[in-house]
Amino acid sequence: MSSFERLSRAQLATLVPELLLCGHLIDRSGMAHSIAAFGREGMTAVAIEEWQLASPVYTRRMRTALGFDGDDVPTIFKGLQLDIGAPPQFMDFRFRVEDRDHGEFWLDHCGALADVEPLGEDFVVSMCHDIEDPTFDATALATNPHAQVRPIHRPPRHPADRKPVCAWTVTIDPAHIPPPTPPNAEVVANSRAALLELSPIDRDDPGDSDYAGPLLSDLRFADFSRSALVRMADEICLQHHLLTIGFMTAVRARAADTATDIGRKQFTGIAGLTSERMRTALGLGDGPAALAEVLRLHPAWNPLSYTGIDVSSTDETVRLRVPWHSCANTDRTWPSMLDPDHLGPLEAMVRGVNPRFYVHSTTADERHWTAEIALAATPFTEATEVAITRISTGAAFTFTDRGIPLPLTVLR
Numbered sequence: 499m500s501s502f503e504r505l506s507r508a509q510l511a512t513l514v515p516e517l518l519l520c521g522h523l524i525d526r527s528g529m530a531h532s533i534a535a536f537g538r539e540g541m542t543a544v545a546i547e548e549w550q551l552a553s554p555v556y557t558r559r560m561r562t563a564l565g566f567d568g569d570d571v572p573t574i575f576k577g578l579q580l581d582i583g584a585p586p587q588f589m590d591f592r593f594r595v596e597d598r599d600h601g602e603f604w605l606d607h608c609g610a611l612a613d614v615e616p617l618g619e620d621f622v623v624s625m626c627h628d629i630e631d632p633t634f635d636a637t638a639l640a641t642n643p644h645a646q647v648r649p650i651h652r653p654p655r656h657p658a659d660r661k662p663v664c665a666w667t668v669t670i671d672p673a674h675i676p677p678p679t680p681p682n683a684e685v686v687a688n689s690r691a692a693l694l695e696l697s698p699i700d701r702d703d704p705g706d707s708d709y710a711g712p713l714l715s716d717l718r719f720a721d722f723s724r725s726a727l728v729r730m731a732d733e734i735c736l737q738h739h740l741l742t743i744g745f746m747t748a749v750r751a752r753a754a755d756t757a758t759d760i761g762r763k764q765f766t767g768i769a770g771l772t773s774e775r776m777r778t779a780l781g782l783g784d785g786p787a788a789l790a791e792v793l794r795l796h797p798a799w800n801p802l803s804y805t806g807i808d809v810s811s812t813d814e815t816v817r818l819r820v821p822w823h824s825c826a827n828t829d830r831t832w833p834s835m836l837d838p839d840h841l842g843p844l845e846a847m848v849r850g851v852n853p854r855f856y857v858h859s860t861t862a863d864e865r866h867w868t869a870e871i872a873l874a875a876t877p878f879t880e881a882t883e884v885a886i887t888r889i890s891t892g893a894a895f896t897f898t899d900r901g902i903p904l905p906l907t908v909l910r
Contacts, residue, residue, distance in 0.1 A: 500697065501794045501802050502731040507705065509780060510727035511719040515897055516779045517734040517797055520772040521582025522589070524738060526613065526890040527767030527883060528745050531760050535753055542624045544752070548744035549633040551686040553583060554640035556737040559692070561641070563699070563729050565708035569642045570598035571668050572713040572906070577641060578603070579717050580709075580730065582737045583633075585609075586717065588895050592662070593713065595908050602650070604665035611653055611663055612891045619654045626653045626664065635677065638668060643676040645669070682747050690825035691739045694804055696732050700725035712905040735800040739831045746830060762835045765843040767883035769798060769832075771893055773850025784852040789871065790816045792851050798832045798843075805833050815858065816871040818844070822864075838867055846881045853877035 502510060525545065532541040557577045561567050566576045575593045578584045584591050590607040605611075614621045630652070638645035645668060652664035686692060701707045705723030719727060745764065750757040773792050780795075782788035790811035793799060799807045806824040810817045826833040836844055838860035848855035848871050858872040880888075887893065 499802065500728050500732050501800050502728045504794070505728075507724040507727065508720065510724060510731060511722070512779050513776070513795070514719050514727055514730050514734065515586050516775055517731060517738075518580070518582055518585040519588055519892055519895065520768065520775060520797065521734060521738045521741065522585045522610075523771060523887060523890055523892045524582070524741055524745075524764065524768050526892065527771075527887040528760075528764035530767070530886045531763045531883075532749070535749075535756065535760055538620065538624060540752065542628050544745065544748040545625075545629050546632050547680065547682070547748035547751075548741060549583065549629070550636040550680045551683055551744035551747060552737070552740040553581065553633065553637045555686050555689075555692045556733070556740050557581065557637055557640040559736065560730075560733050563696070563733055564726065565710045569670075571595055571601035571645075571670060572598070572908075574638050574641045574645060574668055575601065575603065575713055575906075576709055577637065579714075580734075581637065582734065582741065583637065585892075587897055587900075588892055593715070593906055595713065595906055597908055599670040601668045602665060603668065604650075604662040606662050608663045609890070609892050609895060613889070615653070615655075622654045632677075634666065636680075639676060642670050644672050644674040646671070646674050682751070685747050686740060686743050689740070689743055689829045691736050691743060691804060691829055691831070694736065694801065694825065696729060696801060696803070699723070699729050712907070714903040715906055716900050716903040718900070718903050732801040735797040736804070738797040739804065739826065739829065742831045743829055758835060762840060762842055763883050765798070765832050765835055766846045766881055767887035769796075769843045770846035770850040770881060770884035771887050772796060772798075773847050775850075775893075777851050782851075786811045786814060786816050786871075786873075789848055789851045789855060793818055793847070796847065798847070807833070814872060816848075817868055818871065819866050819868045821866050838862060838869075841869070842881065842883075844869060845878075846884050849878055849880070850884075853880070 532544045560580045588609040593603050595601045614625050634647035648667050650665040699707050703723035703725040707723050707726050746761050790809050793809045799805050805826045806821040808819040841857050854873045854877050856874050857869045859870045861868050
């Protein structure tokens with residue numbers, strides 16, 4: 499059973515874009531520590547590798563889950579709309595379709611650029627040139643191996659307020675020779691996350707059960723069925739884990755001895771901010787019941803069949819039970835970075851609900867370890883890793899209702 503089954507259709511429609519945005523912000527945490535470890539050029543290489551390894555895998559999963567299994571340009575664009583690399587509105591992708599093999603997209607707003615521009619043109623070039631060129635192609639190639647994404651214009655912006663901030667063509671041509679498979683692609687493609695089977699969508703549930711119809715200008719998640727939204731939420735959580743597997747694969751290749759420490763810092767930064775945004779989005783309180791709900795729904799602990807965790811609560815405490823052996827531990831993603839001696843990410847996670855929460859005690863047996871979480875008398879200082887991630891404009895970003903989306907027709 500999915501953790502998200504506990505939510506209403508309206509709650510799920512609110513939470514799904516939040517999960518997409520929080521997935522995007524993983525890099526605001528991870529890349530800061532990559533720069534510290536490897537410098538700007540090393541950070542760029544890590545970012546290229548993690549997205550190249552992860553995005554083709556999760557793009558194929560989402561296409562299969564929501565029934566848009568074509569190989570044309572509109573299918574590529576649909577995949578972008580459900581990709582943590584392109585969370586709606588924060589990365590405001592707009593689309594134009596010429597025919598099945600030709601199209602354009604542009605960004606009317608780019609939260610990632612807003613985060614990077616203050617750092618100077620070298621960082622802008624790293625993101626908008628060095629990283630985007632191979633990773634846009636990697637995402638498109640998951641739909642058609644002969645697809646190419648090429649810039650019309652892109653930052654650095656001249657003039658500084660140029661809109662749209664960038665524009666790109668997408669072309670499918672059998673003459674295009676696909677690039678070689680990236681090294682370590684099999685690590686992500688053969689991971690437990692990549693191969694995990696989830697419950698199928700109930701086609702009789704009210705609302706849209708797939709995205710097999712025309713490409714839409716925006717996705718209005720409230721139009722999807724509750725069952726489809728549950729599947730989306732679980733798939734997006736897997737995107738978080740797959741990106742982390744890609745990140746950790748790239749980091750381990752460069753710093754095997756310190757990779758886990760870098761991974762824990764990445765996890766700490768995004769864990770706290772995600773808890774905070776989820777609590778706010780769902781209108782929860784800041785007591786033990788609210789914390790238990792956030793832990794059950796947090797992408798670090800989902801899908802349940804992947805992590806095997808269990809959450810229980812009383813009026814005063816919350817208990818999180820984590821198995822020593824799970825699919826997530828086999829993949830060496832976030833749950834594997836926690837244990838009774840390394841609680842930093844969990845402390846950040848619980849303080850995203852209330853800064854007074856702390857891990858009061860831990861116990862362990864052969865199968866599980868358990869953390870008991872309680873409220874202290876005074877609040878704790880926010881973790882440095884969370885504060886670094888909070889610098890992103892995505893930390894305080896709010897979604898707006900854009901009304902009924904428009905179908906985007908082929909122009910010729």
